[in-house]
Amino acid sequence: MKAAQIVAADGRNPTVDNVREALGSTGSKSTIAPLLKRWKEQFQSAGAPKTESGLPAELMEAMRGVYHKQQRDVAQQLEQAMQENRTELNTALEKLKKTESERLKLTEIRAALTQELRATQHALEQLKEEHHFRAVTLATLHSDNAGLTQRLSDRGEEIAALNRQLAQVRSQFDHYQEASAIQRSEERQAAQQRESRLEQENAQLQQRLQGQQATLVQQDGRLTQLQDEHGRMAVAANADRVALAALRPERDQFEYQYLQAAASADALLAKLETAMQALGDTKIALATQDRQLDMQAEQAKLSLLREQQITQERDALLREHAVLLAQAEVRAARKTDR
Numbered sequence: 001m002k003a004a005q006i007v008a009a010d011g012r013n014p015t016v017d018n019v020r021e022a023l024g025s026t027g028s029k030s031t032i033a034p035l036l037k038r039w040k041e042q043f044q045s046a047g048a049p050k051t052e053s054g055l056p057a058e059l060m061e062a063m064r065g066v067y068h069k070q071q072r073d074v075a076q077q078l079e080q081a082m083q084e085n086r087t088e089l090n091t092a093l094e095k096l097k098k099t100e101s102e103r104l105k106l107t108e109i110r111a112a113l114t115q116e117l118r119a120t121q122h123a124l125e126q127l128k129e130e131h132h133f134r135a136v137t138l139a140t141l142h143s144d145n146a147g148l149t150q151r152l153s154d155r156g157e158e159i160a161a162l163n164r165q166l167a168q169v170r171s172q173f174d175h176y177q178e179a180s181a182i183q184r185s186e187e188r189q190a191a192q193q194r195e196s197r198l199e200q201e202n203a204q205l206q207q208r209l210q211g212q213q214a215t216l217v218q219q220d221g222r223l224t225q226l227q228d229e230h231g232r233m234a235v236a237a238n239a240d241r242v243a244l245a246a247l248r249p250e251r252d253q254f255e256y257q258y259l260q261a262a263a264s265a266d267a268l269l270a271k272l273e274t275a276m277q278a279l280g281d282t283k284i285a286l287a288t289q290d291r292q293l294d295m296q297a298e299q300a301k302l303s304l305l306r307e308q309q310i311t312q313e314r315d316a317l318l319r320e321h322a323v324l325l326a327q328a329e330v331r332a333a334r335k336t337d338r
Contacts, residue, residue: 001039002062009063014040095260103278110285113240117292120236124299127229131306134219138313141212145320148205152327155198159331162191195335202328209321216314216321223310230303233296240293 003022004014012018016032023032165187 001035001043002065004036004039005043006062006066103282106282109243110282110289113243113289114285116236116240117289120233120296123229123233124296127226127233127303130222130226131303134222134310137215137219138310141215141317144208144212145317148208148324149320151201152205152324155201156327156331158194159198159334162194166191199335202332205324206328209324212317212321216317219310219314223307223314226303226307230300230307234300240289 003019007014007018007022014036016029016036019032019036020027020029
């Protein structure tokens with residue numbers, strides 16, 4: 001009957017279908033039809049009691065019930081929406097805490113990488129100083145080698161002069177055999193003395209050459225150490241690159257989670273913007289570290305080229321040393337023949 005009054009108050013015909021729709025599409029038509037017929041007989045023929053507003057009391061009661069039901073539904077929906085909002089807010093706070101923790105971890109990792117980079121730079125500076133020292137040493141050896149070569153050339157000229165003098169003495173020997181016997185003896189003594197001095201000088205030269213050989217052996221050992229250090233530095237640079245590559249997926253995940261937290265909690269926009277600024281600084285720092293690692297790799301390549309140049313110069317010194325030894329052996333053989 002209340003549903004029929006509501007349908008009539010809306011200006012519609014209170015049919016069975018309209019009343020069933022007002023009841024929420026429930027109820028059997030065979031049950032609704034006789035009750036609706038009874039209502040029409042009681043209220044439409046005789047007239048229903050009216051309230052002060054001119055509407056029937058049952059209609060007003062039905063309207064109050066509908067109004068209260070709507071208020072309860074709205075309050076329930078509002079409470080449900082507030083509960084969902086609180087749940088989303090708590091979820092956003094948890095995500096923000098997790099994001100802040102990950103940001104602190106990334107900061108610690110960046111500090112560790114910065115410290116390792118400083119250590120690598122210090123090692124590279126030491127390597128540069130050692131390369132400079134080796135270059136100065138090699139220049140000194142080149143200078144000594146040039147001096148030894150010049151002295152050997154001077155000794156060769158002296159030996160050639162002695163040979164010419166001996167040839168002149170022999171040419172005059174037939175004519176002045178008796179008169180030049182004493183003079184020849186003196187000249188022989190002088191020649192022996194000169195040969196003795198030359199032998200002493202040759203011995204000194206051989207000692208110098210032996211010293212150069214020892215220096216070259218030491219330089220070979222130092223070169224091996226530098227190559228080992230270069231290998232270790234290359235391995236460290238590769239490890240740094242692998243660590244940075246491992247950090248990039250975490251950084252991407254951090255950005256994704258950060259954007260989700262920003263979309264789900266507009267009230268936390270200020271904190272999220274601060275975190276995004278920190279993430280940008282982290283990206284810049286990582287990019288700077290990538291460039292520094294590339295520069296280290298380039299410097300390592302330059303060091304390798306310098307080591308190859310040093311090796312070539314050492315081989316040249318060894319060849320010059322072999323030539324000097326061969327010349328000394330030839331000169332000693334000529335003295336033995338005389």
